[in-house]
Amino acid sequence: MENRKGKFITFEGPEGSGKSTQIRLLAEYLSSKDYKIELLREPGGTEIGEKVRAILLDVKFDRMSSFCELYLYLAARAQLIEEKIIPFLNEGKVVFCDRFIDATIAYQVCGSGVAPDFVDGFQKFVAAGLTPRLTILLDIDVETGLKRAASSHPQDRLEKKDVIYHQRVREGYLELAKKNPKRIKVVSSLASIEDVQKKIRGLIADVFK
Ligand SMILES: Nc1ncnc2c1ncn2[C@@H]1O[C@H](COP(=O)(O)OP(=O)(O)OP(=O)(O)O)[C@@H](O)[C@H]1O
Ligand SMILES: [Mg+2]
Numbered sequence: 001m002e003n004r005k006g007k008f009i010t011f012e013g014p015e016g017s018g019k020s021t022q023i024r025l026l027a028e029y030l031s032s033k034d035y036k037i038e039l040l041r042e043p044g045g046t047e048i049g050e051k052v053r054a055i056l057l058d059v060k061f062d063r064m065s066s067f068c069e070l071y072l073y074l075a076a077r078a079q080l081i082e083e084k085i086i087p088f089l090n091e092g093k094v095v096f097c098d099r100f101i102d103a104t105i106a107y108q109v110c111g112s113g114v115a116p117d118f119v120d121g122f123q124k125f126v127a128a129g130l131t132p133r134l135t136i137l138l139d140i141d142v143e144t145g146l147k148r149a150a151s152s153h154p155q156d157r158l159e160k161k162d163v164i165y166h167q168r169v170r171e172g173y174l175e176l177a178k179k180n181p182k183r184i185k186v187v188s189s190l191a192s193i194e195d196v197q198k199k200i201r202g203l204i205a206d207v208f209k
Contacts, residue, residue: 006089007207008130010100013138014170015159016149018189018196019098022138025197026204027096035208038088041098042076046083049076057156064157066112070119073104078126085130101127102135102176102184107158110172111165134207136200137177140189142166 011019020041027037044053052072055061077100088095101123108114123129140148142163149159177184185203189196 005092007094008085008089008097008132009095009204009207010097010102010132010135011138012099012102012106012135012173012184013189014106014140014142014145014166014173016145016147016152017138017140018148018193019138021193022136022197022200023096023098025193026200029197029201030094030208035094038084038093038095039098040080040084040095042080042100042103043073044076045080045097046076048079052076057158059155059157059160061157062160066108066114067118069112070104070108070114073108074119074122074126077101077104077122081127081130097132100132100135102137102173105176106169106172110175111161111169132183134204135180135184136203137173137184137186138189138196139170139174139186142170144190145170 011023013019023039027039030037042049043056044050052075056064056069056072056076080097085095085097101119104119105116109116109119146159146163146166149155174186177186187196187199187203191199
């Protein structure tokens, strides 16, 4: 489905790739240009979603099944789509989301080995084909990303998974970018925060002209 009146842009990438940093800088920049930006994050972004997020990230649940994890992510997303994303887009707003559907493919399908069919069904019946207009994929090697994440906050349940898992996630993301070159733009996060931001501003210029 087309993005209705508004613009839907997502930010993806492995742990510690700079999503939160870059999304904030970009939102500040565009707000200064009088754009009204709605910032959302996954899992979360709604009252229900934030509660689901707390379960998903809780290190206590180190034996959570892959399917439990998948359905919790999808549950939070279903609420976010209905309560926030669709109404905002219908009002013509710009919606930035820190992670969305690509994260489920990268983490649950490529990382944990869940069959993609489970995600396809959600896309068809719940998201009704809602697709970001543009996705910025911040790419970083696993070691650097996990180090950066560790320096900024205590490790969450996902970050505690082994390095091989995180490598599958990164490769899953890059594979998605290869398959969707028009929508997903890869930006290396090895450069400085300022240089990465410059690249992103260049990439979104098309959407805001
Ligand atoms: N280009 C960069 N160079 C050096 N440090 C960076 C860069 N981008 C972000 N950082 C730092 O890395 C840490 C993680 O960044 P950030 O929280 O934005 O990543 P994230 O992708 O949102 O992580 P998470 O997956 O944990 O949500 C922060 O301390 C941030 O300041
Ligand atoms: Mg973040």
